[in-house]
Amino acid sequence: MNFDKNKFIASVKDATRMKYAKSFDSALEYEKFNAVSMTLMEMLSEDWNKTKESYGKKKQASYLSAEYLMGRALGNNLISLGLYTEVEETLKELGISLNAVEEAEEDAGLGNGGLGRLAACFMDSAATEDLPLTGYGIRYDYGIFKQKFEDGRQVEQVDNWLKYGDPWSVRRLEDAVMVEFADETIQAIPYDTPIVGYGTNNINTLRLWKAESVDAFDFKLFNDQDYTASVEKKNSAEDISRVLYPNDSEQAGKLLRLKQQYFFVSASLQDMIKDFKKKSNDFNEFPEYYAIQLNDTHPAVAVPEMMRLLMDNEGLAWDQAWSIVRRTFAYTNHTILAEALEQWWNGFYKEILPRIYEILVRIDEQFVAELEGKGYDADKIESMRIISNDMIKMAWLSIYGSYAVNGVAYLHTELLKHEELNDWYQLYPNKFQNKTNGITQRRWMALANKELSAYVTELLGTDEWVNNLEKIKELEKYADDEAVLEKFMAIKLQKKVQLAEYIKEHEGVEIDPDSIFDIQVKRLHEYKRQLLNAFHILDLYHKIKKDPSMDIVKRTFIFGAKAAPGYIRAKSIIKFINDIADLVNNDEDVAGRIKVVFVQNYRVSYGERIFSAADLSEQISMAGKEASGTGNMKFMLNGTPTIGTLDGANVEIVEEAGEENNFIFGLTVEDVNKLKGNYDPKVPYMTVPGLKEVVDALIDVTFDYTGDEDMQELYTSLLKGASWHAADNYFVFEDFAAYRDAQMKVDAAYRDKKAWARKCWMNMCNASKFSSDRTIREYAKDIWNIEKNRI
Template sequence: MFNHENLKKRIDLYAMTTFGGEFKQLLDSEKYVVLSKAMMENIVPYWNDSRKETEGMKKAYYLSSEYLLGRFLTNNLIAMDTKDDVKRMLEEMGVDYNEIEESEEDPALGNGGLGRLAACFLDSAATLGYPMDGYGIRYDFGLFKQKIVDGEQVEVADNWTKYGDPWGIRKVSEIVRVTFKGSEIYAVPYDYAVIGYGKKLINTLRLWKAESLEEFDFRAFNDQKYDQAVKAKNDAENIAKVLYPNDSYEEGKKLRLKQQYFFVSASLQDMIRKFKKKDIGLEKFPQFHSIQLNDTHPAVAIPELMRLLTRKEGLGWDEAWAITTATFAYTNHTLLAEALEQWPERYYQELIPQVYDVITKINSMLLEDLRKKGIHDHDLSRYEIIHNGNIRMAWMSIYGSKSINGVARLHTDLLINKELNYWYKLYPEKFNNKTNGITQRRWLLQSNPELSELVTELLGSEEWITDLKKLKDLGKYTNDDEVMERFLDIKGTKKQQLAEYIKQEEGEDIDPDSLFDIQIKRLHEYKRQLLNAFHILYLYYEIKENPEKNTVPRTFIFGAKAAPGYVRAKAIIKFINDIAGLVKNDPLMKGRLKIVFVQNYRVSYAEKLFPAADLSEQISTAGKEASGTGNMKFMLNGAPTIGTYDGANIEIVEEAGEENNYIFGLRVEDIEEIKDTYNPEAIYQNNPKLRRVMDTLIDGTFEDQDGAYRELHNSLLYGAHWHRADNYFILKDFDEYRKTQEKVDIDYRDRLGWARKCWLNMSNSGKFSSDRTIEQYAQDIWNIDKI
């Protein structure tokens, strides 16, 4: 039971002992730390009870290089069912909870969908009562904080712990050592509580911080060699300094490999150490552990577990391999060849030769197995883990795992029937699909309380919070005009809130009555933000030529970070911002078109963007987006999708109806049919409106000081040495995309008709809960039980 007085006393005590002042007098960021510390006193006893309750049970362990968690405070208060009580208590103290909430920095531990999926999975497992712990890296600065300066992305350090880290518990007693060639470092665990909704179960996310065995070389300092005195410390800490360090050069690539091995080795050592305390024999390790590899970043876990079992624990090779292959499962997140991770052999030889030796032995064993299966020698090269001087981590993951899953039905079909078909023929029993999902606790209950209240009222219970399929029952209100009006009022409220936030953060005025057309995701060419940008320019020129043309006012909102070394992606960001400036400075566009590129897109910003969207942009090249989860968040908040027949879009329109969404463009089979004869230059020459839009890249409409726009233009028409012309079929899909957008324009004018499309998307989104996904993993792959 919530006790106001006890919490107030703890708050006053922490305010004094942490910041030396009264709570009301502190900065909002300091109040956040104090309130969070006070709440941890409530959480830790439940957390310890959960550890005891799951002792002796088989657990799942999620290995992921990133976790895009979002803010802790509100999420944890909702899970503990104390948010309303805490808000009331703070009001009595004359303190605004919302200001404290906004002061919390997003933990800089992830980048895009991969990391956010990991966070949703942790939430779902704890809510459902499945014992599942996560392992990763406690980055000092994460990816980066993005600023837009003169239209260009500028990366600055994202010091997410600058006000403290009240949710992380440093476990010095459980430090492990990780060995690289010529050096050894500490992996220091920080534990974070993963609180299931309603406190059903609290699991643990353990993040490793890299620290030096030797903090300071006093002799070097005394000899006035000041840099040398802290070199070991700096070298160690660099490993966990940032997420995905720029790997344009070799040193960056090596640092990435060191990161991967660092957290994988620490995590496996941690698991083995804890398991050995049971004193029941390592051969039973798979009976208590199921380890999920979140893509290939942690794939080095397979040879590392073999090394630990054989060289540290003294098991025989065959026994260790049986344990390893019964323990690991691998999630494939991409069909892009460049994302199927490979490492030069020499990196392993230089950095972790003890693991390289194991990999060579695994590779030899694989080739021997293949020969036994009747694979001819001349075909062995396609399967080799070590091939042409590179180590293929996806191949390692397939061979060393009991399960390989894709993350949407189309994605898995493409893996089975095309990209990995020759592996599938060897191990058909390993392959399966697990369509991704999102947690409704974060993406509806927390981010859209207004719509959540309406849903609860209409359903007559809160069961949907843990069983999203209940939303199906909302379908009966589709033709209830009063309910549709209430839904539109809520959407209007969320749009107004977003407009105020964008004014505060970006200094831009946007019209809440305009159509909010939103594309928020990582910046990559296959996601085709460029197609969206071309369409906006097309609309601009159409209005210039036909000022009397009646179009629905639109606000186009982009949010995306480009990898620091991804030059072309950065050029696209600049191009979008140049278009925004062109439109903003043209009086004819006032009240008709507006473009905003929000800075530093992150979970807390997303929580405001998804509920306010009128239209969800999911326009990737068919066959390139493995699943997508942003598409599900838009759907859950009642926004139709304009998108290609790709990833989970296919399953979304199956659930909600294609008539309630806007599907366009080439499908996978169409691309397969035309790819060898495709001539984008002919489309360019024969489509003057597209040509006018494209030529803004080279005709002086926008300044192109470094030639990046011309390179972008040429890549579409002529390709580059590493890819064909218009590699992602932007020109081919342009006309159909703009025509589909014209249909959106017409449909949006029918206010209630549009509301029904939105409602049918939301009420049919139950399939896309990460609760459903986790149930499938738990039953089909991990074989774990609920508490």
């Protein structure tokens, strides 16, 4: 994009005067951020409109996702527009730091974990690849929560990400639609956000729906001075898009979540149908214009809702409507955790969505008839029914109502096909395929690690790698070049110093950049086994206390994770890790040797600092539980070896970068399957040296947990199990010794600086497979059947 410095300055100053009635020089940082962003929005508006017009003429894809973990927009958009340096230098002339302006932007509160970040990477890649993809979701007023620690415990605070406004979205009242529930009808108002492609004029759209009441408030009740009742309907409507993933431990929360899912799905399908009718009156052609991807099961209600819209609103017969549905939807499965395969009690549907439930019953009856016709026995049919034991199986609905089903890593897809979804694979073998996840190198290297990006560009003699990551493979020839590796590790140290300064400022903890930065950042879940990491740290602490002369490389253990508000056991693990940090960090016997920090409110903008500064990537989930992982890819791209199990995309990372450049340990999927039903965790608990001591810290005087019922429950879940799972369900005890041995190998390997640098280099050079550009091209070709449409 052409850049006129004088015009840019004038526009920024005008925007500041118009919005805040003050000069740009006197504006607050967030006001400067808004003014700069508004100016950029004006600059890209023409291409955005051209892109929409062009996409409307051919087949396009729609991505239905409950979350989009976008991060900050300003820096990423400047990188994609090719204007980062120009804007940085222009603001510097005005005495303004672009970095300070970027820091004023709140992370968009539209996502939480890997599912949402993947959706964000896909949107970025589709725009860069000139692929007609529109994202649909919810415009949450507040994110899931901002995390703080009090006495080591997670405390949830409101994430008011919109408190300074959102210059990157446009309210489209003209495209509002009505969404009907049994008890209320609400407005869905779309807010459009531009997704800027890199090295192209194409600008895609993320359309997010905000829930609003049809009537602002009941004027009569207000006039009668019943103020609370006058806004009751307004509040009820707005609750639907108020908070990402509201706590659903009680019935009211479950009903709200169901309303959220139906709300954005219905609004999105109505939007597509309205657009389609401008092009054709023959709904049999709908799949020729639209492919709709269900990102996990949150939007699975799209299947019966599409049936309702086609039959009730457009007058189509059942068979015709079902044919259209089956040729339109595709489904991405993100989990093999049985508890995460979403189910809904049919009573909720009967209460909130009675017409949808009627359609679901008929879909179920149709499916049963299909299975009977194929000779399936009664027991097998019952296990595969869409509605069984008063529960609606959303994954089953998604598979049945789609023409394609994909996993998100090779191992994950194979487990789906041959274990978790084997019945469905046997029924529909041609539906199943793999699409290994990816990340966008624009945010996770070009933006997050400008120093390394500049060096990569210097060595390649081109910045083509930014939208063609395969180019980075050419750098393998420098794997034994001492001068290159020295510069590479000097950049790594620079990023570690930057992270250390940030952690000191925001967490109040000093960490040593010369230590190994051993990092585990991801959602807090038992299967991800942050607890295994914690047990190893406590064991290492005990060893140092017993032998103060123990020879170890200095190590800083860094955690970042949020636990779902209702996930008590995960919150207990956070408390345990923070108490370990308090113990270790304040003990003079280990001072300068090991340190632990659990960063607060881990999010995309924190991650941008963390991934680029890591020495070791912790990917230690129990084998067979992590569908893919994308944090592992972000670490890899920034030249960080993995310590991990053969789980998720770790398998493919090792294939690409070499097992000799990573640290693989523990049970395999095959080992896990052999152990299930034949495992007594008391055996490793009693026989593995040091394990009992660290586990018992959950209940003994180490942290004075006497009487702490949550810690007692965590301890009991490991030794005895719970009503819903076996003891040590994720084999933390069984993998402990192997994990500790792998950590000793890390310690030994890090001492050889040249060999360590080579491991880091080989990881970076072999990261190209894990670009979301590759992933999105595969979706476009193999699932959506859409073509590049460059404006």
